[in-house]
Amino acid sequence: MKKLIMTFFLIIVFVAFSLQAFAITADEILDEMEARSALNATQKSVGTMIMTDEKGKEEKRDLVMYSYDDSEDTENRAFIFRFLSPAEVKNVTMLSMKDGDQIYLFMPAFKKVRRIAGSGKKEKFAGTNFSFEDLSGGYSKDDYDATLMNDDDDENYILDLVPNDPDSDYxxxxxxxxxxxxxxxxxxxxxxxxxxxxxxEVQKVQEEEDGSITILKMYFQDLKDNSTSLVEMESVEKGIDLPSNFFSVRTIQRPEI
Structure with missing residues (x-):
């Protein structure tokens, strides 16, 4: 009988250690998220942003985004965000390179490019409620100290991400x-x-045949100034051919990209 009890105890211990060994970590979750989004390295997205201020006034802007994401080397991650309309923000363009470490803003009215660095990342981009920090990069384990808070939910993981950047607003x-x-x-x-x-909040996604995920619609709220932005992509092209020097300061100064 004692032998049977001991065997049963050893089985429980083995199962417990096995479950712990195979449990996913926060860093592994972030890695998998990057892998799912980077299966198509180059992408062009065309869509709209509807901004609503604290008084309920709406403004619609058309936009285009180009992105490059390489899951093998996040330092190569880059994207260009440009407004196409209305006239007062037409061709205002943001360039983010090296996973958000280098950010540039092109203001066509001044015909000049400004480097955004340090505390400048806390500023809002072109009158939106997105700061440059909000837009600058992805959510890699290199940028955050990640902890898995809860995986008991059948549908979701809950992660706690502490920014490594000492200048972060968060x-x-x-x-x-x-x-x-x-x-x-x-x-x-x-x-x-x-x-x-x-x-x-992500409101709509598209799952591709290769398992990658494309975000098509998201809703952003600033609870302090009671403003919102609804961003929706109307067309997404993946795996497009782009010149090797496309993500550059020279590109964002062009009238057409």
């Missing part, structure tokens, strides 16, 4: 990740005082 991000498709459903941005400041 003490942490709370990210809800889809367990099956590995994309973020929601991100809560927590300010330096520990209060919820902004919320980004």
């Amino acid at each position: 003490s942490k991000l709370i990210m809800t990740v889809d367990k099956e498709k590995f994309y973020f459903k929601k991100i809560e941005f927590i300010d330096l005082d520990g209060n919820q400041w902004k919320v980004l």
Whole structure:
């Protein structure tokens, strides 16, 4: 009988250690999210942004985005974000390179490019409620100290992400990740005082045959100034041919890209 009890005990211990060994980590979740988004390295997206201020006034802007994402080397990640209309913001363009370490803003009215660095990343981009920090890069394990807060939910992982950047506006991000498709459903941005400041929610995605995920619609709220932005992509082209020097300061100064 004692032998049977001991055998049963050893089986329980083995199963417990096995489950711990195979449990996914926060860094592995972020890696998988990057892998799912980088299966098609180059991408062009055309869409709209509808901004609503605290008084309920709406403004619609047309936009185009080009991106390059290489899961083998996040330092090569880059994207260009340009407004196409209305006239007062036409061709205002942001360039992010080296996973958000280098950010440039082109203002056509001044015909000059400005480097955005340090505390400048806290500024809002072209009158939107997105800061340059919000737009500058992805969510890699190199940029955040990630902790898995909860995986008991059948559908989602909950991650706690503490920025490595000492100049960040946020003490942490709370990210809800889809367990099956590995994309973020929601991100809560927590300010330096520990209060919820902004919320980004993904409302529509498209799953490709290769398993990659394309975000088509998202809703961004700034809870402090009571403003919102609804971003929706109307067309997405993947695997497009782009020149090797496309993501450059020279490119964003062109009237057409």
